[in-house]
Structure formats: structure tokens, C-alpha cells
Amino acid sequence: MDTRFFTTWIEGIAKAVAENREHLTALDAAIGDADHGANLDRGFTAVREALAAAPPDSPGKALTLTGTTLIRKVGGASGPLYGTAFRQMGSVLGSAPDVTPSDLATALEAAVAGVRKLGGATEGDKTLLDALAPAAGALRRAVQNGTKTEDALDAALTAAREGARATIPLQARKGRASYLGERSIGHEDPGAASTVLILAALRDAAGG
Amino acid sequence: MTTIPQPLVGVVLISHSDALATSAAALAVQIAGPDVQVVPAGGTDDGGLGTSPDKVTAAIQKVDRGVGVVLIPDMGGSVLTARLLEVPGQVAIADVPFVEGAIAAAVQAGIGGTLQDVLDAAEDARIYRKL
Numbered sequence: 001m002d003t004r005f006f007t008t009w010i011e012g013i014a015k016a017v018a019e020n021r022e023h024l025t026a027l028d029a030a031i032g033d034a035d036h037g038a039n040l041d042r043g044f045t046a047v048r049e050a051l052a053a054a055p056p057d058s059p060g061k062a063l064t065l066t067g068t069t070l071i072r073k074v075g076g077a078s079g080p081l082y083g084t085a086f087r088q089m090g091s092v093l094g095s096a097p098d099v100t101p102s103d104l105a106t107a108l109e110a111a112v113a114g115v116r117k118l119g120g121a122t123e124g125d126k127t128l129l130d131a132l133a134p135a136a137g138a139l140r141r142a143v144q145n146g147t148k149t150e151d152a153l154d155a156a157l158t159a160a161r162e163g164a165r166a167t168i169p170l171q172a173r174k175g176r177a178s179y180l181g182e183r184s185i186g187h188e189d190p191g192a193a194s195t196v197l198i199l200a201a202l203r204d205a206a207g208g
Numbered sequence: 209m210t211t212i213p214q215p216l217v218g219v220v221l222i223s224h225s226d227a228l229a230t231s232a233a234a235l236a237v238q239i240a241g242p243d244v245q246v247v248p249a250g251g252t253d254d255g256g257l258g259t260s261p262d263k264v265t266a267a268i269q270k271v272d273r274g275v276g277v278v279l280i281p282d283m284g285g286s287v288l289t290a291r292l293l294e295v296p297g298q299v300a301i302a303d304v305p306f307v308e309g310a311i312a313a314a315v316q317a318g319i320g321g322t323l324q325d326v327l328d329a330a331e332d333a334r335i336y337r338k339l
Contacts, residue, residue: 176283
């Protein structure tokens with residue numbers, strides 16, 4: 001997977017976020033402050049502009065630029081969280097021109113660790129980690145089993161979807177939604193939902 | 209004879225709301241005195257509800273006299289933004305109630321407390337009783 005693969009992925013995320021802006025905002029309106037869709041859309045629009053203004057020459061640089069831009073531009077909690085996730089991936093991949101599926105699994109694991117450390121959340125707290133952590137785990141297992149890239153990314157996407165769906169009955173223990181206590185039960189976590197979009201765009205970037 | 213003013217610990221109030229941060233800073237300065245460096249960093253770059261890392265970074269630079277800066281975030285994203293900007297021994301987060309913590313921190317900073325003194329004073333705001 002080369003730089004083009006990663007810029008295609010990020011472009012795909014930007015497109016998916018724009019298309020799902022209202023859906024994400026509706027999920028956030030139920031248990032948050034109704035800005036997740038607008039915030040992420042603003043963030044990824046800025047990412048698109050940043051990538052166009054200074055085209056990165058490695059996957060790692062593309063991811064780091066994405067993360068830095070998200071931290072500066074999103075405005076909500078998802079900025080520092082996703083920003084850290086992408087910056088961690090960029091840091092792991094360094095300036096290597098090509099990334100193996102195993103490298104990508106390592107990068108996703110680093111993203112999970114970074115998000116966990118920054119937000120202090122664990123799985124089951126009804127956050128984006130509930131989708132991201134299973135996705136990273138599924139990708140690692142698929143890579144270890146020698147699964148071809150498209151199928152490995154399919155497995156990661158499926159795990160993210162299942163993880164996001166499983167947030168519905170949970171009570172939020174982190175972030176703004178945690179102020180709602182039991183009122184947060186019965187709604188899908190918006191961060192987990194946007195993580196599914198990110199994993200779906202990753203799957204799409206692999207084609208096939 | 210003139211005395212060189214002692215550098216004071218700075219305080220940055222990070223709220224989702226520009227109005228809340230600005231008003232809390234004004235209240236803290238009114239109580240702690242005009243020499244205290246308490247600066248608001250509220251809202252997004254375009255004036256909406258949220259957090260702007262650029263605003264927070266600028267506020268830190270504005271109040272930093274080399275003896276420490278205390279960040280007081282309100283919740284959620286502002287806490288995460290503050291965490292990204294922590295510098296061990298120099299820029300520290302006070303995990304405290306926003307208004308009470310801001311006032312307690314400002315008062316302690318105003319009397320020349322160290323970074324740790326100011327963090328401790330803000331922490332005490334957790335257990336203040338109003339009745």
C-alpha cells in the first residue's frame with residue numbers, strides 16, 4: 001500500500017463524512033451536542049485542503065498531516081481523538097514508501113493505544129474505541145492468518161460495525177454523553193459510527 | 209525604588225463557550241486582582257461552541273512567564289485538547305470545577321504561588337461547600 005492508497009483512503013473518509021454528516025449529527029443530538037457530523041466534516045474538508053496544498057510523499061506523512069489538521073480544525077472531542085489516532089499511525093509508519101498489511105495492523109494498534117491513553121477510555125465505555133479496537137484486533141488476526149488484503153480489511157470493517165452496534169445498549173462512561181447517565185442507553189455512539197465510516201473507506205481504498 | 213514584579217503562574221480557562229470562558233476569566237480577575245494572568249480560550253475559531261487548539265495555544269503563550277501555566281478545561285473535547293498541550297513541569301491541567309477552580313487558581317497565582325501551589329488551590333475548590 002503506497003501513498004496513493006492512503007490519500008485515496010483519506011479522500012474516501014472525507015466523502016463519507018460529508019455524505020453522512022446529518023446522520024452523525026442526529027446520533028450526536030440524541031446523546032451529545034449535535035455537532036459530530038458538522039465537526040468531522042469541517043475537519044476532513046480542512047484535511048483535503050492540506051493534502052492538496054502540500055502533497056505528502058509517504059503514507060506516514062499523509063497520516064500525520066491528517067491527524068495534525070484534525071486536531072486543529074475539528075473543534076470537538078473527536079479532533080484530539082481522531083487526530084491522535086492518525087498521528088500515531090503516521091508515527092509508526094515513518095517515511096517508508098510502502099506499507100504491508102502487517103504494518104497497517106501495527107499502525108491501527110498504535111492508534112487504539114493513543115486514543116485509549118488520551119481519553120482514558122476502555123472498551124465498553126461507549127466511545128469510538130468500541131469500534132476501533134475490535135477492528136485493529138480483527139485486522140491483526142486476519143494478517144496473521146495470511147488473509148489477502150481486501151478480505152483482511154473486510155474483517156476489520158465487520159468488527160467495527162459489530163462494535164458500533166454493540167454500543168447501543170451501553171451507558172456512556174466517557175465524554176459529554178456520560179453526563180446523561182442512563183439517558184445515553186439505547187443510542188449508537190456517534191464516535192463509533194464515524195469510526196465505521198473510516199474503516200469502510202479503508203476497505204474501499206483496497207478495491208476488489 | 210522600584211521593585212521588579214515577580215513572575216506569576218498563568219491560568220487559561222478553556223470552555224466550549226467563548227462567553228463562558230470570557231466571563232469566568234473576568235470574574236476570577238475581579239476577585240484575584242488585575243495583576244493575575246487569567247486568559248479565556250473559549251469556543252471554536254469561527255465563534256461556535258467547541259474547542260480551538262490554536263486559541264488555547266495562543267492563550268498559553270500570552271500568560272506564560274516561565275513559571276508555569278495552569279489549564280482549566282470545562283469538559284469533553286476541551287479536556288482532550290488541554291491534554292495534548294500539557295508540558296511536564298510547565299503546563300498542567302487542573303481537573304476541577306470550572307468556575308470555582310478558576311477563582312481558586314487565580315487567587316493563588318495572584319499571591320505568587322508556584323505551579324504546584326496553584327494546582328493544589330484549584331483542587332481544593334472541589335470540596336468547597338456553599339452551605
